[in-house]
Amino acid sequence: MELLRLGLDGQLTVDPADMEVASLDFGMLGKIEPLAVLHPSSAQDVARVVKAAYGSAHGFTVSARGHGHSINGQAQTGKGVVVQMSGSRAVPPRVVVGERYVDVWGGELWIDVLKSTLEHGLAPKSWTDYLYLSVGGTLSNAGISGQAFNHGPQINNVHELDVVTGKGELLTCSEEKNSELFYAVLGGLGQFGIITRARIALEPAPQRVRWIRVLYSNFMAFTGDQEYLISLHDRPASQKFDYVEGFVIVDEGLINNWRSSFFSPRNPVKISSLGSNGSILYCLEITKNYDESTADTVDQRLNFIPASVFITDLPYLDFLDRVHKAELKLRTKGLWEVPHPWLNLFVPKSRIGDFDKGVFKGILGNKTSGPILVYPMNKNKLIR
Numbered sequence: 001m002e003l004l005r006l007g008l009d010g011q012l013t014v015d016p017a018d019m020e021v022a023s024l025d026f027g028m029l030g031k032i033e034p035l036a037v038l039h040p041s042s043a044q045d046v047a048r049v050v051k052a053a054y055g056s057a058h059g060f061t062v063s064a065r066g067h068g069h070s071i072n073g074q075a076q077t078g079k080g081v082v083v084q085m086s087g088s089r090a091v092p093p094r095v096v097v098g099e100r101y102v103d104v105w106g107g108e109l110w111i112d113v114l115k116s117t118l119e120h121g122l123a124p125k126s127w128t129d130y131l132y133l134s135v136g137g138t139l140s141n142a143g144i145s146g147q148a149f150n151h152g153p154q155i156n157n158v159h160e161l162d163v164v165t166g167k168g169e170l171l172t173c174s175e176e177k178n179s180e181l182f183y184a185v186l187g188g189l190g191q192f193g194i195i196t197r198a199r200i201a202l203e204p205a206p207q208r209v210r211w212i213r214v215l216y217s218n219f220m221a222f223t224g225d226q227e228y229l230i231s232l233h234d235r236p237a238s239q240k241f242d243y244v245e246g247f248v249i250v251d252e253g254l255i256n257n258w259r260s261s262f263f264s265p266r267n268p269v270k271i272s273s274l275g276s277n278g279s280i281l282y283c284l285e286i287t288k289n290y291d292e293s294t295a296d297t298v299d300q301r302l303n304f305i306p307a308s309v310f311i312t313d314l315p316y317l318d319f320l321d322r323v324h325k326a327e328l329k330l331r332t333k334g335l336w337e338v339p340h341p342w343l344n345l346f347v348p349k350s351r352i353g354d355f356d357k358g359v360f361k362g363i364l365g366n367k368t369s370g371p372i373l374v375y376p377m378n379k380n381k382l383i384r
């Protein structure tokens with residue numbers, strides 16, 4: 001009842017369809033129904049609800065939900081209100097070309113941030129592999145992809161935030177202003193406040209991407225090359241790649257299916273034909289951004305299997321939005337809305353070989369067809 005008296009501009013609802021959405025996430029590992037769902041129309045709406053929760057005699061919780069692509073209920077609450085940040089765009093993106101930043105609503109999806117900045121020839125610097133995630137959702141984690149070795153994760157590319165604190169105050173924070181709040185909220189798993197606006201650093205957007213994949217049967221050669229490539233992060237742009245990532249291939253289905261639509265059917269791969277005797281292969285992915293036809297070729301110092309170079313060339317938007325193509329394919333097969341017991345781990349360089357032996361070759365063997373990604377990270381890019 002106290003919530004109904006708040007004078008919200010947005011919509012507070014118990015509509016079954018809204019409740020169903022807010023009860024689940026991408027992981028589909030557990031269902032928790034909230035008491036109500038808020039579709040905010042402004043940052044003030046978010047502040048009013050959090051303030052009411054803080055001062056409530058009965059006590060209820062508030063959970064921000066972006067696009068609900070968490071794995072294990074991180075955006076859910078059974079004892080309160082889910083604030084549905086995505087889908088209710090309170091303010092459209094505002095690109096400031098001269099200072100190269102964009103101000104966006106916390107629930108904005110990265111795909112929409114990209115589309116709005118590309119209209120000005122600009123784009124954010126650091127990405128996740130998949131763009132149908134919200135700004136507030138990835139900034140509450142870290143936001144890591146193949147650009148992080150160079151620019152740091154997404155949380156390192158934010159100038160300023162508007163945050164609704166646990167007491168329901170709406171504060172602006174940055175490295176200089178309310179810095180404790182700024183650093184707590186970035187990577188704070190939604191526990192230190194709700195991001196209602198983020199100011200994100202931009203760079204000139206390249207027009208095209210040369211995307212290269214090479215295969216390895218030797219894990220140490222694979223990670224050795226990943227480490228070599230990310231060690232070039234301080235070199236001029238012409239001497240390094242723009243994106244370095246990789247994945248483990250435990251069966252042929254993976255390389256010819258998941259994340260591979262852009263390469264097939266031109267480059268179908270038979271693992272056995274690459275001399276790996278049917279065992280695990282490792283795929284290094286690198287890209288070079290370019291504007292004219294000046295893309296580099298594969299660096300000759302790498303130690304991949306010589307017959308295994310796959311190259312494709314795409315507009316920048318298509319490269320960044322590549323996983324969506326795989327999503328649409330999996331949806332047609334009924335394989336997207338299924339449980340995803342995914343796990344993310346940081347493994348130090350000193351133990352990565354043991355991890356390969358124990359997990360990739362040991363526990364997993366050839367018993368999975370899900371994606372297994374290996375992102376090389378420069379530790380010094382993770383710390384501010």
Ligand SMILES: Cc1cc2nc3c(=O)[nH]c(=O)nc-3n(C[C@H](O)[C@H](O)[C@H](O)COP(=O)(O)OP(=O)(O)OC[C@H]3O[C@@H](n4cnc5c(N)ncnc54)[C@H](O)[C@@H]3O)c2cc1C
Binds near residue numbers: 068144
């Ligand atoms: C297909 C897929 C691919 C992915 N690829 C990558 C990847 O390449 N790199 C990577 O780093 N991650 C990746 N992720 C993980 C993803 O970044 C996180 O799960 C992220 O939290 C999802 O964003 P969301 O908007 O769906 O957040 P939600 O699941 O809605 O929320 C996530 C967390 O953030 C909090 N939160 C949400 N909005 C706000 C806000 N405005 N203010 C404060 N807290 C908030 C929630 O309370 C919750 O704790 C991927 C996930 C999927 C499903």
